[in-house]
Amino acid sequence: MTVLVAYGSKRGGTQGLAEQIGAELTALGDDVRVEPAAAVKGVGEVEAVVVAGAVYAGRWHKDARRFVxxxxxxxxxxxxxxxxxxxxxxxxxxxxxPPVEHVRAAMERVHARGQVTFGGRLEPDAQGFPASAMAKTKAGDWRNAEQVRQWAATVHGDLSGQGALL
Ligand SMILES: Cc1cc2nc3c(=O)[nH]c(=O)nc-3n(C[C@H](O)[C@H](O)[C@H](O)COP(=O)(O)O)c2cc1C
Incomplete structure (x- = not known):
């Protein structure tokens, strides 16, 4: 399957998740492109799409919203x-x-098969306000590689018409 993983990321954490999803699907045999959502030139030839976006103040990243x-x-x-x-x-x-409102609306808009919220990451030296203030108490990496791996396997299993091999 040809799969596009498009992402909207401000500080790289969601980009990392998109890259891991891409790598897992590639390892399972899919033909995967991982691209910033704002840079995607077309989706004509892709057979499935994953759209990933960071959440800031309850809002799904604008590049993910615009892409949809x-x-x-x-x-x-x-x-x-x-x-x-x-x-x-x-x-x-x-x-x-539960999905944030933008994701819930996007689910309806494109009749998405599923949605998931993964943990995020905030680096201790995050720049800009309020991220730098938040980083004093909330810095950390809550992305769960095993959870992402299992989720990607489920997506692959769905695409190939079989149960996921977790
Ligand atoms: C200012 C600020 C606001 C945030 N607001 C939310 C939020 O409303 N909900 C949430 O789940 N995470 C929130 N986060 C956490 C980010 O979603 C998390 O750091 C994410 O991994 C950022 O992705 P990125 O590195 O791709 O930009 C917030 C982080 C910052 C710095």
Missing amino acids: RRYEKELSRVPVWLVASGPLDASADDGAL
Whole structure:
């Protein structure tokens, strides 16, 4: 399957998740492109799409939102999964968090197959306000590589019409 993983990321954490998802799908045999959502030139030839976006102040990254709007018609015709990232605590490890409103709306817009919220990352030396202030108490990496791996395997299993081999 040809899969596009498009991401909106401000500080690189969500980009890292997108790259891991891409690497997992590639290892399972998919033909994967991982690109910043704002740089995607077209989705004509892709057979499935993952859209990942950071969440800031409850808002899904604008590049992810714009990507979904720009390619709404095309995305409605292929399997799509939406990814948000994410909480700076263990809450995303505990089970399925409800989607933020932008993701919920995007799910409807493109009839997405699924959505997931993964933990986020904030580096101790994050620049800019309020990130630098938040970093004093909330810095950490809550991305869960094993959870991401299992999720990617589920996506691959769905695409190839079989159960995920976790
Ligand atoms: C100013 C600020 C606001 C944030 N607001 C939220 C939020 O509302 N919900 C959430 O789950 N995470 C929130 N986060 C955590 C980010 O989503 C997390 O750091 C994420 O990994 C950032 O992705 P990026 O590195 O790709 O930009 C916030 C982080 C910062 C710095």
